[in-house]
Amino acid sequence: MSKNIIFMYILNTMADWEWGYITAELKTGRFFKKGIPGFTIKTVSLSKEPITTMGxxxxxxxxxxxxxxxxxxxxxxxPGGETWMDSCHASILEKAKDCLDKGIPVAAICGATMALASAGILDTYRHTSNDFAYLKKECPNYHGEENFQFQSAVTDGDLITASGTAPIELAYQVFKRLDVFSDETLDCWYQLHKIQDSQYFYKLMQSLG
Structure with missing residues (x-):
């Protein structure tokens, strides 16, 4: 796999629960298809100064x-956070546009989806966010009403969006888009974390062959 780095934008007030499933599985590659190595995770921010998460x-x-x-x-x-509507994040939104233009997947959750909406990036993609009415109210530059999906997580081409209450669903969509799990493994992984039934742990292990 020629592209092997996951760049994760980090910001003050970042929501701690929204990204851990993704980074843990993509770094370790423990449930990947055979022959696919784990990714390198690189954190990115406005500067090299430390950020403080919500937790x-x-x-x-x-x-x-x-x-x-x-x-x-x-x-x-x-990832989401409470400061996404601040203008200081304009540069990462431009980078997101650049990635999408180059066919590089972008995954956004919670407050990050609102920033994408304000920047006009969601207008031409099927997408979701925390709440449609709230998105309309807080993002006057948003004109993607016809493409809003009342779902917890949505993938449209290279753009993946999710509600802040759906970190598992976001992870599922990311793994599916990157095609690193077999279909059976992905389904078992999702069911194990979603409904917490131990039978899916054993099915997950069996799916790895």
Whole structure:
């Protein structure tokens, strides 16, 4: 796999629960199809200064936004947070546009979907967010009403969006888009985490052959 880096944008107030399923599985590759290695995860922010998540964790970014090399980028991950409507995030939204123009998947959840809406990026993709009425109210530049899907997570081409209450569904869509799990493994992984029935753990292990 020539593109082997997952770039994850990190920001102050970042929602801790929205990205862990994705980074853990893509880094380890423990349930991948045979022969596919795990990815490298690189955190990206406005500067190299530490950010503080919603849960109080301090994370030092690996890179600044201008250091993202799209030639190595397998996915741009945009977790949610409480500050996404601030104008300071314009540069990562431009990078998201660039990625989509180059056929690089972009996955956004919760507040990040609202920022994409405000930037006009959602207008031409089927998408979802936390709540349609709230999206319309808070994002006056949003004109993607006809493409809004009342679902927890949606993939349209290279754009993946999800509600902030759907980190498992977002992870499912990311793994499916990157085609790193077999269909059986992906279904078992999802069922195990969604309904917490231990039978799916054993089915998951069996699916790896």
């Amino acid at each position: 109080g964790l301090r994370i030092i970014p690996d890179l600044s936004i201008d250091e993202i090399n799209t030639q190595d980028c397998a996915l741009l991950l945009l």
